[in-house]
Amino acid sequence: MHYQLIGSGKPVVLIHGFGEDSSIWKQQLEFLGSDYQLIIPDLPGTGKTELESVLTMExxxxxxxxILDKEKIGSCILLGHSMGGYISLAFAELxxxxxxxxxxxxxxxxxxSEAKKETRRKSIEFIKKQGSFPYLEASTPNLFAEENRLSMTGLIRDLVDRHAYMKPATLAAFxxxxMARPDRTQILKKAxxxxxxxxxxxxxxxxxTDSMQQVxxxxxxxxxxxxxxGHMGMLEETGSFNQALIDFISSTPM
Structure with a gap:
């Protein structure tokens, strides 16, 4: 897995989500990089990392x-966006x-949920028939709050163009x-x-409402x-998002 290692201090891993690569963290890298050791991977099939034959959260x-072993990092803070959060929960379990x-x-x-799985199945069929770019073009605007979509049209277009290199097989594998990941609320309860x-x-x-049931x-x-x-706070409200990260990181003991 290709990754960037930036800065020194408390180790913090930033794990990107579905349909993204590590470039999604550009503004967080600039904000946090001078105070912490940032480990920023490209998940399989994204960036410079090749797609793996078997891909699971685990x-x-x-x-x-x-990566932590290679860099001789014993423990870290894991911050995951969307699918990156699912990976972080699997890491916490393992x-x-x-x-x-x-x-x-x-x-x-x-x-x-079964409804969510059905939506993902339809997405896989769409990607296989139409390709990555049409899928990202159709789905990316919906990741933003409705009131932001018009004012952030240029940013949304940039995201689509920047990630359209991803192969249909990569998006389908994710x-x-x-769909296959289990419920991991017990990880939160036992944390x-x-x-x-x-x-x-x-x-x-x-x-x-789902988030409020877990906090x-x-x-x-x-x-x-x-x-x-909406789903992209690092871009929609960058200042507040970054402040939340630094408040959490600075208050978390090693």
Whole structure:
């Protein structure tokens, strides 16, 4: 798994989501890079990382573990956006002694509902027939709060163009892996580390009501609600998003 290693200090892993690569963290890298050691991977099939023959949340969590081993990092704070949060939860289940704090950034510990699985199946069929670019072009605007879509048209177009290199097989593999993931609310209930929740009021991918059912599960939760964001708070409300990250990281012990 290709990754960037930037800065020094408290280790923080930033795991991107579905339909993205590590470039999604550009503004967070600039904000945090001078104070912490940032580990920023490209998941299989994105960036400079080749797609793997078997792709699961657990296999990607093991890939993160391998990076930590390579860099001789014992434990870290894991911050995952959307699918990156699913990977972070799998990591917490598999390697609980390697995690100091967990961030679910527009993410969820719930498994997919049957309705969500059916939506993902339809997406896979669309991608196989039409390709990656048409899929990203159709789906990316819906990741933003409705009131932001017009004003952020240029940004949305840039996201689509920047990630259209992803092969249909990559996007389909991610969708299959997300459908197969189990419910991991027990990880939140048993967490002996703090958990950060960043929630978008207008998030259609991870509904606000679903997030609110989870924030009370850990013993120690940090909850930030972005009132003007959908699923992409790092871009929609960058300042508030970054402040939530630094508040959480700085308060999380090594």
């Amino acid at each position: 296999s990607m969590a093991a890939g993160i573990r391998d 390697f609980p002694d390697r995690i100091n704090g967990l961030g679910l950034l527009h993410s969820s510990a719930f498994a997919d 969708l299959e892996a997300m 002996n580390f703090p958990v950060l929740f960043i929630v978008g009021r207008g998030d259609q991918a991870v509904p606000f 009370y599960l850990p013993d120690l939760s940090y909850i930030y609600i972005l009132e003007k964001s």
